[in-house]
Amino acid sequence: MLAARLVGTLEASVAHFLVSTDQNLGHLETQLQHDLQALLRETLRRAAQAKADATPPRCPVCGQPLSRCSSGHARTFQTRFGDITLERTRGYCQRCRQWRIPADAALGLDDTTGYSPTEPTAEEVAKEIAYLREPQARMDYRAGRRAGEPLGSGAVEATCRQAQCRFKRPGQFWSTAGDEALLCLETFWHNDRWSLFFPTRPSTLQEIEMRPQGAKGRMKA
Ligand SMILES: [Zn+2]
Structure with missing residues (x-):
């Protein structure tokens, strides 16, 4: 029926x-x-x-x-x-x-x-x-591609990993103030902006310029 x-x-x-x-x-x-x-x-x-x-x-x-x-x-x-x-x-x-x-x-x-x-x-x-709504503003991939921005999270993940390798070594403990200060110095160092902190030390800057290519971008302890 x-x-x-x-x-x-x-x-x-x-x-x-x-x-x-x-x-x-x-x-x-x-x-x-x-x-x-x-x-x-x-x-x-x-x-x-x-x-x-x-x-x-x-x-x-x-x-x-x-x-x-x-x-x-x-x-x-x-x-x-x-x-x-x-x-x-x-x-x-x-x-x-x-x-x-x-x-x-x-x-x-x-x-x-x-x-x-x-x-x-x-x-x-x-x-x-x-879960879907929260990152929506960051998920406009078309606009990102048009603006020439990187779409993957690889670059950020690699940077996080690099920073972690520097700051999470065995036996290390950091205060927030100390961690932030050193992270700042490290970032300036790797971006070749050391001179902004130490403008009166040209000899050191020259040393940075003369670093062998292989050493560039590697974290220094
Ligand atoms: Zn019962």
Whole structure:
């Protein structure tokens, strides 16, 4: 009967598409997807409700029959096919001294806050979104390439490694002030800007210029 309903819905969408001058194939694809989704959601809801109704009013933890049972406790769940709302029976387990909803346990909805068991939790989704959003401003690779900027992180990683080799030697400990001062000196040294610190020492500058090529860019202890 549901299959017949789906065929009817799909055929109606196709008929509407054929007589509409403002609908292209993309519109029809979206509509058919929507029709199918609605039917899948309804199938899922009916099946879940039937299973909830057939679940005996026993405590899912200890098996004790529940007392003070009342039906019609609605709860909406997000599923792969959209939101569905179920009505469940709630009862009190005198052995556990807890209110229980056996249908939630039978459907695997116990510990999922508003989601079906296949859906990722809201926290997981939020984490992934933040992971993608946070560096978004730095991810305009097209603009970077146009400006002639390096796109890879290799240069920065290599520089970090180089600095670490200099400052994380066995037995070394640094205060923030000392570490920053020496890092600054090291950076000036490697960029051949030593003269900015020591303008009155030309002989040393000359030595820097006369360093053999192989020694250039290597860290000095
Ligand atoms: Zn119990």
